[in-house]
Amino acid sequence: MKTLNIGVIGIGVIATTKHIPCLLNRNDIKIVALCDIDTAKAEKAKEDLGLKDAKVCADYMELINDPSIDVIHVCTPNPLHHPITMAALNAGKHVHCEKPLALTYKDAREMVDTAKAKGLKLTSGTQWRYNPAPMKMKEMVKNGEFGDIYYVKSSQLRPRRLPAYGVYTSKAGNGGGVLLDGGPHSIDLPMWLTDNYDVESVYGVTYDKMKNFPEANDLGPWDPNNFDVEDTAFAMIKMKNGMTIYMETAWATNLKQEAIGVVAEIGGNKMGADMVGPGFMNHVRTTKVVDGKLTTETTKIEEPVNMNQYDIDHWIDAIQNDGEPAILPEQAATVVRVIEAIYESAATGKTVFFD
Numbered sequence: 001m002k003t004l005n006i007g008v009i010g011i012g013v014i015a016t017t018k019h020i021p022c023l024l025n026r027n028d029i030k031i032v033a034l035c036d037i038d039t040a041k042a043e044k045a046k047e048d049l050g051l052k053d054a055k056v057c058a059d060y061m062e063l064i065n066d067p068s069i070d071v072i073h074v075c076t077p078n079p080l081h082h083p084i085t086m087a088a089l090n091a092g093k094h095v096h097c098e099k100p101l102a103l104t105y106k107d108a109r110e111m112v113d114t115a116k117a118k119g120l121k122l123t124s125g126t127q128w129r130y131n132p133a134p135m136k137m138k139e140m141v142k143n144g145e146f147g148d149i150y151y152v153k154s155s156q157l158r159p160r161r162l163p164a165y166g167v168y169t170s171k172a173g174n175g176g177g178v179l180l181d182g183g184p185h186s187i188d189l190p191m192w193l194t195d196n197y198d199v200e201s202v203y204g205v206t207y208d209k210m211k212n213f214p215e216a217n218d219l220g221p222w223d224p225n226n227f228d229v230e231d232t233a234f235a236m237i238k239m240k241n242g243m244t245i246y247m248e249t250a251w252a253t254n255l256k257q258e259a260i261g262v263v264a265e266i267g268g269n270k271m272g273a274d275m276v277g278p279g280f281m282n283h284v285r286t287t288k289v290v291d292g293k294l295t296t297e298t299t300k301i302e303e304p305v306n307m308n309q310y311d312i313d314h315w316i317d318a319i320q321n322d323g324e325p326a327i328l329p330e331q332a333a334t335v336v337r338v339i340e341a342i343y344e345s346a347a348t349g350k351t352v353f354f355d
């Protein structure tokens with residue numbers, strides 16, 4: 001098996017907590033380059049993560065133009081996802097591009113189509129689906145245990161967990177707010193659980209009601225004067241088969257949520273299930289009629305799954321074996337299309353219909 005040479009662009013939180021550590025757990029890759037406009041950050045990561053042979057640079061085109069690099073991981077702020085990925089694909093590199101894949105469906109489609117035309121692999125980072133509870137729920141869906149599924153809810157109402165670092169609260173810097181942060185996970189999870197990315201229509205609303213209340217945030221206070229994005233988004237997504245997805249995602253609320261992360265519930269005519277907190281990632285609670293009585297049962301899933309490692313392992317395996325990554329690029333593009341529709345619906349007050 002070939003040793004893949006990998007370059008990582010954007011050496012911030014997700015690169016140093018997910019991409020690089022999970023890549024380093026493999027013996028068929030070498031991280032050969034780290035790129036960040038803040039080279040001191042890249043140098044520190046190089047030191048901290050023991051990447052003594054990796055070159056550090058500030059200009060991502062140096063990695064794109066390096067013929068020895070096979071794979072690029074794009075971990076920059078969102079507006080750079082499309083231009084960097086396109087440059088990398090056009091240079092013949094496989095690309096893992098963090099979520100959201102792009103800011104617009106047009107751009108996302110271009111990325112998917114280019115990767116396909118060039119025979120290159122492309123994936124994105126909605127790894128939250130690879131936790132034990134959603135994986136168990138997906139297995140139950142596959143086994144037909146829910147019967148006819150007509151309702152799925154995904155919820156990520158963080159009490160106070162706004163990423164108060166980087167560019168998250170700036171429209172110019174991040175492209176949007178929570179809808180581009182928690183949103184991709186919250187939209188992808190119900191679609192992945194039901195293997196249904198066939199959207200009929202989207203109705204969405206967004207709010208920025210919390211921007212002037214920066215106290216008590218888990219990740220430190222934010223600056224309300226540098227905050228021109230939404231902190232909350234709700235959407236009703238109607239699928240072509242009649243199923244409804246209700247999605248709610250927020251960085252800050254005055255609501256008590258036990259879990260930090262995306263929680264899903266599925267409603268079918270034979271059974272319903274949800275994930276219960278605080279150990280929501282490995283607990284599934286089912287409700288159904290047993291012997292004429294409505295019965296609720298909570299099961300702990302014992303097999304551990306590391307969502308980040310799952311994403312990275314399936315990604316590298318897909319390149320090595322010419323297979324499919326866990327997160328399909330078409331799925332990531334549909335998620336972008338839904339995000340775009342939520343913004344449009346929120347601005348116009350109207351439902352957006354897909355063709």
Ligand SMILES: NC(=O)c1ccc[n+]([C@@H]2O[C@H](COP(=O)([O-])OP(=O)(O)OC[C@H]3O[C@@H](n4cnc5c(N)ncnc54)[C@H](O)[C@@H]3O)[C@@H](O)[C@H]2O)c1
Pocket residue numbers: 009010011012013014015035036037038041058060075076077078080098099100125126127165166167180181
């Ligand atoms: N999959 C997930 O669960 C998950 C979690 C967090 C973040 N993310 C995604 O990862 C991306 C980065 O988020 P983060 O939290 O790591 O942000 P961050 O601010 O910690 O890191 C971004 C880095 O990109 C660098 N950068 C900016 N412009 C650059 C350029 N032109 N060239 C090279 N580097 C550049 C910044 O200096 C910074 O170090 C975002 O798209 C975000 O949506 C995904």
